[in-house]
Structure formats: C-alpha cells, structure tokens
Amino acid sequence: MFHGPVRRLLGFALLVLWLSAPVFGQAAEDVDDMFTDPEAGILEESEEGLDIDALTAGKKPLLSGSATVGGGLVLGITDWQKPITEPGAIALVPFYLMESVLKLDVRPASFVRFFGSFSVTSPYADPAPPGDTAIAFSPVRVGELFLDYTLAELLYFRLGKQAMLWGQGRLFNPGDFMLQAVDGISVKGFLPLGVNGLTVVALGEGVLGPNPPAYADVSQLITVAGLFETSFTSLAFGVSAYYRIAPGLKTGAYLKTPIAGADVALEGVLDWGPEVAGVDSAVVLASLFWEGGRSKWQLILEYLFDTWVPEYQGHRLGLGAAVRNWLPGGWKPGLRWVHSFADASGQLLLGLDGPIAPYLRLSIGFPFRYGAPDGYYSRYLVSQLPGVEFLERFEDGQIPGNPAGAVVVALTLSIDF
C-alpha cells in the first residue's frame, strides 16, 4: 500500500510511538515487536550536528544563587568529666543562620569565561570589636572571582581568586597543597600532556584571607606548584610539588585504581622544609571510596600515618557513610567518625536530614567528641558530615557551644535560583 519514503516515514512514526509508550505495558519479550519494518531500520545522515562551542558558551550572563534562613537548638553536655548534676554541665544554646549567595557566570565565547561568587552571612563576629557584634551581617565576601581563558584549544588558564582541590583524601587530605588557594590570587595553567596533563599554579597565598601573611619581600608570598597526572591501564597516578620560601618544598605522589567498584588510592607526601626533611616528615594516606547501589550509598574509609608524631604513634582512622535514596520521603542519614590513635581522641557525628515541606528542611545531628582535653580531635567538633548539609554550613567546625556531645535540631528555609 505504501512505498519508499512514505512507508519509511510511517514505519519510523510507529517506532517513535512505540518508544514513547509508557513502560507499564512493556515486558522484556516485547522488544522483538520493534523490528517489524526494516525500512525504518536505518535513517539517513542528520543535517544538524552537535554545537560543541555552545556547551561552554551562553549568550546571556547567568545569575544564580541561594537564600537560606535557619535556626535551631543545641542541647549538649559541655564536658564528659563533669557530673551531669553540676551547674553548667548541660547547655541549651539557640542559634540562627542567614546566608545569601549570588553567583554570576558570563561565557561570551566557548574559550573565555568570567565567574564570581559573593555572599553575606549572619551571625558575624567582627574581628575588631568581637564582643560588640554578636548579631550582625558580615561584609560582602568574595568566594571566587576568576577569568578562564583557553588559548588555541590547547592551553587552559584560570586567573583570579579560585578554589582548587588536590589530593585524594576525603576525611584526611595531606596531598591538598592548594587548600589555601581560595584565600589568595592565583594563575592556574593546564596543558594536555600524555594521557592526562600538567597543571602549574603560581599563587599569592593567603593575601586575600582573614589574616594576610606578613612579609619582608613580595617573593615570600609567592607559591609555585605543579601537578602531573597520567594513567596506565586502569591505574591512575600523579606527582605534585609545592614550593614557597617558607615553609619550603613539599612533594607528593599518588596511585589510584578501581577495585571491585571502589575507588582505592594510596598517597604519600614529603615535607622537605628547613625544619624537618624527608621521611621524618612523611604522611601516608590509604583511601577507599565507594559510591553506588540503587540507594546511592557513599562509603569512605581512610587510614593516615604521620611520621611527625613521635614513636610511630601517628595513626588516624576515618569512616564516613551516607545514603541518599534509602529512606522514604527524601530523608538522608549520614555518619562520620574520625579517630586519632596517638592520643585516643576522636569525633563521631550522626545526622539525618530531610524535607518536611517545600523548601523547608529539618536536620537532626548527634555530634560527639572524646579524648583528653588537649587531644587532637577534642578541641572542637568538625562540621563536615556526609548527608547533613546543614551542619556543613558552620564555618571552621564551630557548632554553637562547642559541646562534648549534643543533639542539634535545625530548621532551614532555603531557596535556590
């Protein structure tokens, strides 16, 4: 009845209809029904190809950001040694947080980009009169402010105030030589080399941070660093180096490979600075990270050995777990535990976070710290807890009241745009 292009068109239309049919009527054996018309089996070449430049360019500047208002209570024990009946042994501390973040992303062409991120938060303690300004807005903070430029589709530069992440650790990260980069001004260059490439950084370290370093000569502020990464079969490896007049030279190397679906890494860092050199200042990290499963599990297991600690006592162990799709209603539990064997101090954080209404989230956290008062992990509670984003908002790990063990309940209203 139908011939040539008409038949082909009809065949293809039937196929599209079949493909767009809801799944509920499908079973595995039905796939054979898709092959009834051989004329629809091969389509001619499409005239429209993917516009690759458009993926990294936009005609209009992109403005995005978030606004968050939250508050809650910390009910905690201030000191494990203190009897619970003693005045001050239990503290109830209310807290609040307001934060607005604005991001501007301008990409007039595929090879050039401007990005800026700005935020205002409260509460803010002014360093000048810290006792007077417990409730105030911070000045506008510049999170990142940089320009990207790609030369001849070969050399890629990022210039300005930028965050960088080196190193393989998630709980401990001794190989992150660029940890302070976001508080400075830097030029990062990347050149494809071999299988992966070479990254070179020149950085004015800490010059935009809260406590800019004192210096006699500008050269004392300049850090240079390099990272070369490549891979062989399924083994990825990299070498890195960092140099600044003080603290001197640091070098690092890592090996990384997937084993049974887990990301397994071994990393070593040596400090060649003037005070301690070579193996006397070595830090070794073994890291395992697994992400997967239908429930979207994230598991982290890390071991760190630090030769700085005398008598080979510098062992630390960390465990992190979070699961995104396990509980109904979008509730996400998380756990983070770090332990130092040198002084038997550690921290355990458990958290649960989920939506209770549109834009409104309830977060419950159980942070605990243990060990001697001057122990490595007993000074303050760190905040990074997989799965509990709200607790990660606290800067410098300062949970109000700095309890030894507590229940934190927080309610946040947050809008992303």
Place this chain on the structure above:
Amino acid sequence: MKIRPLLIWCLALIGSALAPLSAQTTNSADILRIIDAQVSFRDQDFAAEYTVTQEKPGQGSSVTKAAVFRRDREDKFLILILEPPTDKGKGYLKIGDTLWVYDPVSRRFNVSSARNRFQNSNARNSDFTSSTLTKDYRIAGESAERLGAYNTRVYELEAAHNEVSFPFMKIWVDENNLVRKFEDYSLSRQLLRTTAIPTYQRVGDRFVPAHIVIVDALQGRTVNGVFRNERTVIGVAKPTLNRLSDLLFTQAYLERASR
C-alpha cells in the same frame, strides 16, 4: 623405520583436527571485527547528544541529557551531563582503561568502572564506548533466526577476559552487520538485560544507533498484578564527525565546562 608413517599419520590427524579450530578462531575474530567496524570511528572523532530516559514501573521516569564525545582511535570518551539541573556539569572521562567521574559540587574526580551503571539507569558506562566485541569476546555458537522483519545471524559470545561488563552475550546481527538486539547474561547464564537497537542513523560511512531500548530482566515492579521490567530508552541526536580539540578529553575540560 616403520614408525615413521605412523608418526606422519598421527601428525596429519592432529593437524586436521586443529585446522577447523584455528579457522574458527580466525573466523570468529573476523566476524566480530566487521561488526565492530560498522559502529566505530577509528579515523575521526565523534560527538552527539544523548537523551537517556529511565522508566521505573510505578515510579515514573527521569530524563538525563548528555553530550557524548568519542575518540575511538585513542580509546577515549567524555560525557558531559546537560540535564537535569541537579546533575548539570557532572562528567565522565574515560582514557584507556581508566574512567573518572567528575562531581562539580565537590570538584573531585572519582575513579570508576566501565561496568557501573550510568546515572543509576539500566545502561552501563561501557554502553557509551566504541564497540570492542573483537577484544572482549569470542564466538561460542552461531545460528540463524528471524527477528521481526530481519534475517539475522545470532552469535553466542563468551568473554575473553574478566574486565567486561557481562561474561556471556547473545547478539542478533542483521545483513548490514549491525547488531539489532543483544542479551547480556551473568556467569550462571541468568539473563540480565535485553537491548534492542531498532534504528540506526548513517554518519559518514559508519552507523550510530538512533534509538536504544534496554530492558532490565531483573529490576522491576509488580503493577496491577503483572511484573513490569525497568527499561531505559536512549535517543542519539545531532551526531557529528568534526575534529575535537585535545583539551576536550581532559579533566580540565570538565572543570571548565561545569557551571
């Protein structure tokens, strides 16, 4: 002296027994090489937009849109997620046997496996690489079968090494040497997935699937008293063979592209 004819006879017997085996091995590799060649771009780069629709019975569907770039001659691919907004900027970079997954939120590259699921769908990361049947499998059985309107040759494949996503496969190949359907099996010969490629599109002198339907044989849900399988539909649009820059197949490109 009498032993010599016997020795020659024995050698001839062994030779005649091994000859078909050798021919079969060569033939097996040749067949798979022809099938691979139809959908591989050894002398050009390839880019296209992929739309991956994951359908879970009783739970609705989710759509992931991604730009896929391939440089088959160097065994590289890069996938940049374009939609949904929550995953935008996430990327996959495969160089040789190493597959990195980029998380733009943490700005971290995790090493992954080609065998892992792509974006929690029924597709595997290996579904986006060039076809490597010659390297990964050998033919263990062959038959002819009618698949709808197609006359197909059906090859039973067994893995040549342990690095493949599935130890056993069965493929239906049409008269143009295009794979129209395949079934993936576990080590215990349990059917895991059925994949249909009802439409190909011509790109240069090669072919790219236009639509791929993956039906998960194990995952699904009983709806109205009937078990319904999960399935993933992949649409491939805007294919191009224009040369891609070397920078595109690097971690730096994913960092640059993410928003």
